[in-house]
Amino acid sequence: MKRKNIFWGLILIFISITLLADMTGVIEAHSTFKLAWTIILVAFAISKIIALSFIPASLAGAMVLTLNADKFTVYPSTPMIFFASFLLGLGLSMIFKPMRRRKIIIKSSKNRSFKTNFQSSISGEHVHFENNFGDNSRYVQSKNLKSASIENNLGHSSIYFDNVVFDSDGAIINVECNLGQVTLYLPSDINLQNNLTASLGSITGAQSFHQDDSYPTVFLEGESNLGQIDVIIL
Structure with a gap:
């Protein structure tokens, strides 16, 4: 707990x-x-x-x-x-979102922002997705994902990482869910370090686990404020 x-x-x-x-x-x-x-x-x-x-x-x-x-x-x-x-x-x-993002996300000029209210795919080593007042699905496609930043405000976001190859040195997925729901779909061939926290919200699904030293480690960071974050292993 x-x-x-x-x-x-x-x-x-x-x-x-x-x-x-x-x-x-x-x-x-x-x-x-x-x-x-x-x-x-x-x-x-x-x-x-x-x-x-x-x-x-x-x-x-x-x-x-x-x-x-x-x-x-x-x-x-x-x-x-x-x-x-x-x-x-x-x-x-x-x-103050830009200042906070610089503190918690790996710096990169390749960070991309997607704010449209329709399904799409996002790719690259560093990705960013923001959803406000909507129901959205995102499919991340990357051959060497190092970091992902997800922000959900008063909406429902489903993020799929099943077609992702995570960086061998590890990857960070930072999630901020405010009065809404975020569902993360992760592949099974990873080691997971779940550091998500909740303030008057909930975190459900997979907890931290280590399966194989050859698998990359995915670090989940962030918090749920009056919302819910679900972590599902496919």
Whole structure:
């Protein structure tokens, strides 16, 4: 189980207990519990901002507002807080996306961007695909794939790597899924290092495995924010 999933799970459980305790009068509104969790959430948000991961940071900020809603003269709508926070995080992610991509993806002048809403094939040693508000399938064809960057916002992306020969020194596939779903189809003749994480989302399918030293190692990096990433071995 991912540590981040445990962290967010404990936060959600504690928030629900705190809200119920407030309504029943078991604890005072300005309790030390609220203060402690507010500090934890703020620290978490700051760490995500430093990593240029704005959606988890904005959602943590929404949780802080929800925990301290009693301090507002007008009680805001909790769903609206989370929706506005998600839009804020998504907007910041789009603005700072080029800077973040330079940090997590192997640099190359051959990176290519595909933003059309129809099926297509992408090729080369370094590929990039972005999907916004759509349902898309991509078929990667490469004889020496070194890196792939996938970003999905409010859509569903299916990426097929079954016709790919990965670089013998290893390859990195970085996935960012925001409020949507990404399905990765990988060939069976690889070693897999699955480092994907989830913030109020889920990661399903194949976990890390090592089959043969002669196979290339594929590193899965990235995160799912209010979304789902599926890893399927063909």
